[in-house]
Amino acid sequence: MTRSKVISGLKPILFTLPAMVPFVLFWLAPLLYVLYLSFTEWDFMSPEKTFVGLQNYADLFSNPAFYKALRVTVLFCAGSVLPIILLGLGLALLMNRKLKGSALYQVLLFSPWVTPTVAVSIVWSWIYEPEVGLANTVLDVLGLEKIGWLQDPEWALVGVLLVTIWKSVGWAMIFYLVALRNVPSDLLEAGDLDGASAGQKFFRITLPLISPTTLFLFVVQLIQALQAYDQINVLTQGGPSGSTRTLLYLYYQSAFESFQIGEASSVAVVLVTICMLLSVFSFGVSRRTTHYQ
Amino acid sequence: MRILTRLGGPVRHLFFAALALLMAFPFYWMVTSALKTNDEIWRSPPTLWPEVPLWGNFAAAWNEAPFARYMGNSIFVAASIVILQIINSGMMAYALTHMKFRLKGLFAGVILFGYMVPATAVYLPGYLVLSELHLLNSYAGLILSNCVSIFAIFLIRQAFLQVSHELVEAGEVDGASHMRILWTVLVPVTRSSFAVLALITFIDQYNNYFWPMLITKNPDLQLVSAGLRSFFVEGGAYGLQWPLIMAASAFTIAPLLLVFLLAQKTIMQSVNMTAGSSKG
Numbered sequence: 001m002t003r004s005k006v007i008s009g010l011k012p013i014l015f016t017l018p019a020m021v022p023f024v025l026f027w028l029a030p031l032l033y034v035l036y037l038s039f040t041e042w043d044f045m046s047p048e049k050t051f052v053g054l055q056n057y058a059d060l061f062s063n064p065a066f067y068k069a070l071r072v073t074v075l076f077c078a079g080s081v082l083p084i085i086l087l088g089l090g091l092a093l094l095m096n097r098k099l100k101g102s103a104l105y106q107v108l109l110f111s112p113w114v115t116p117t118v119a120v121s122i123v124w125s126w127i128y129e130p131e132v133g134l135a136n137t138v139l140d141v142l143g144l145e146k147i148g149w150l151q152d153p154e155w156a157l158v159g160v161l162l163v164t165i166w167k168s169v170g171w172a173m174i175f176y177l178v179a180l181r182n183v184p185s186d187l188l189e190a191g192d193l194d195g196a197s198a199g200q201k202f203f204r205i206t207l208p209l210i211s212p213t214t215l216f217l218f219v220v221q222l223i224q225a226l227q228a229y230d231q232i233n234v235l236t237q238g239g240p241s242g243s244t245r246t247l248l249y250l251y252y253q254s255a256f257e258s259f260q261i262g263e264a265s266s267v268a269v270v271l272v273t274i275c276m277l278l279s280v281f282s283f284g285v286s287r288r289t290t291h292y293q
Numbered sequence: 294m295r296i297l298t299r300l301g302g303p304v305r306h307l308f309f310a311a312l313a314l315l316m317a318f319p320f321y322w323m324v325t326s327a328l329k330t331n332d333e334i335w336r337s338p339p340t341l342w343p344e345v346p347l348w349g350n351f352a353a354a355w356n357e358a359p360f361a362r363y364m365g366n367s368i369f370v371a372a373s374i375v376i377l378q379i380i381n382s383g384m385m386a387y388a389l390t391h392m393k394f395r396l397k398g399l400f401a402g403v404i405l406f407g408y409m410v411p412a413t414a415v416y417l418p419g420y421l422v423l424s425e426l427h428l429l430n431s432y433a434g435l436i437l438s439n440c441v442s443i444f445a446i447f448l449i450r451q452a453f454l455q456v457s458h459e460l461v462e463a464g465e466v467d468g469a470s471h472m473r474i475l476w477t478v479l480v481p482v483t484r485s486s487f488a489v490l491a492l493i494t495f496i497d498q499y500n501n502y503f504w505p506m507l508i509t510k511n512p513d514l515q516l517v518s519a520g521l522r523s524f525f526v527e528g529g530a531y532g533l534q535w536p537l538i539m540a541a542s543a544f545t546i547a548p549l550l551l552v553f554l555l556a557q558k559t560i561m562q563s564v565n566m567t568a569g570s571s572k573g
Contacts, residue, residue: 003502011392011471012329012388012392012396012397013396014385015385015387015388016388016394017382018331018377018385019382019446020385022381022437023407025422026419027410027415027441028407029422030364030415030421031415033408033418034415060410062519099305099309100302102309105309107557108314108384109312110553110557111550113319113554114496116502116517116518117502118502118519118545119545120542122321122525122538123320123322123542126323126538127319128534129535131335132335134339137337137338150341154310159333169425170316174561178555197494225318227505229413229502230502232520233503234522234525246464248413248414251414252416255416256443261417264417268414269417271411272415274409275410275414276410279408279409
């Protein structure tokens with residue numbers, strides 16, 4: 001091989017290195033490392049890591065706290081993803097017909113999405129203040145009982161979910177608006193000619209055509225929900241009595257508060273596995289059912 | 294819903310105006326609470342507008358914690374990450390779309406795999422890796438550990454795929470190097486994707502909290518979210534000085550709302566592109 005050939009063979013490698021080196025260092029290596037750590041017992045301080053095999057997993061799967069966190073995670077996912085998608089779609093449908101000034105509404109509805117979660121969560125923790133907070137004042141005016149939004153284990157998850165939904169619903173709406181605009185009007189007109197009702201047109205034409213957007217929002221929001229940390233940290237820190245402690249929060253607490261690295265790692269591995277299964281599953285679903293044009 | 298659409302313009306206007314006000318109300322509440330005295334803010338029922346707006350609360354909050362430093366850190370770190378991501382995702386996407394090499398399939402596969410891994414789940418080992426590299430508590434650690442984004446690579450790859458091969462081949466015939474073709478031919482045609490990438494990345498990184506908080510214990514290196522949070526919890530402020538906390542939240546949020554207002558077209562456009570790149 002001539003020298004110039006070697007150089008031209010190396011070029012693609014040089015082009016990929018700036019992305020691949022940090023990717024391997026901060027993404028791939030940690031992923032393998034966490035798998036290894038999940039088979040060990042370690043407290044962060046001592047020089048030795050003890051290999052314990054599957055012990056951490058056995059402990060985890062027999063720990064009621066794990067199942068409680070799993071339950072909170074499922075509730076958090078369902079309680080954020082479904083409202084965000086349904087409300088986003090509903091609003092987009094309402095806005096899709098010509099409406100003057102809708103650009104202004106879009107900006108206002110979208111604005112929470114660009115703001116730091118920590119800052120808006122702090123604002124919401126003032127709104128949720130039990131005595132004079134805005135939320136309870138409104139309930140009071142309506143003649144309803146005050147709620148311990150972040151103090152009552154029955155309501156704390158609802159409080160966190162409201163902030164989460166508030167932050168993302170405008171974002172989902174914009175995605176749906178784009179998708180709705182791409183639905184060919186001649187298809188809908190053909191539906192009119194065939195005498196289809198508005199409902200039939202929506203379920204038979206519009207909904208299948210925007211299904212890639214629905215799938216995309218579903219996957220992205222689900223992965224976001226599994227990773228939610230900032231708002232939980234500011235609003236409730238997993239409490240009261242674990243009512244807002246998701247798997248991710250459990251992982252954070254066992255790693256950086258109680259320094260049980262092995263246990264924490266096994267929670268991380270479970271979380272990664274769930275995410276990958278969901279991604280693969282939705283990829284499969286998208287191949288079967290979504291309609292790309 | 295159908296009833297609403299049938300009733301036509303005015304009713305829908307009323308509906309959206311009310312909804313938009315409701316969505317924006319927390320921001321209004323933040324600013325007006327920031328202007329109240331500690332006495333007034335605890336009054337029930339609350340006042341919609343402070344009796345005497347105390348604009349000095351903003352200055353007081355600003356001086357009570359090093360917010361200039363926090364915001365400077367956030368802007369510096371976010372801007373550095375934006376530049377690095379533009380460079381490395383541009384080069385990576387170029388290699389994936391316009392170069393032929395043996396490991397291409399493997400690299401593309403590894404990146405796709407990375408897309409499925411939630412970043413937060415690997416924070417613990419990521420922390421240990423950074424500590425091995427002696428990058429904890431440093432700007433370099435904050436910047437380098439965030440300098441590659443799979444989303445960015447997908448977005449730019451998608452943009453490059455839409456550029457015709459002939460344009461690149463014409464450059465090759467003229468004897469231009471790959472670097473030259475990438476930065477003087479491809480990037481200018483796909484600049485709107487790069488603008489979207491820069492904006493989204495800047496917003497994300499400015500708002501970043503969990504990871505920067507884990508890897509920097511030095512208060513001088515804190516980003517604005519973590520700084521605000523420590524002001525909220527520590528500074529003796531928790532639950533006692535709500536007006537100052539609201540003022541601090543307001544100037545943390547304000548730059549982003551401003552960026553958003555100035556660049557809303559690009560940001561809204563980003564939705565179109567991310568939806569597009571997700572199909573790729």
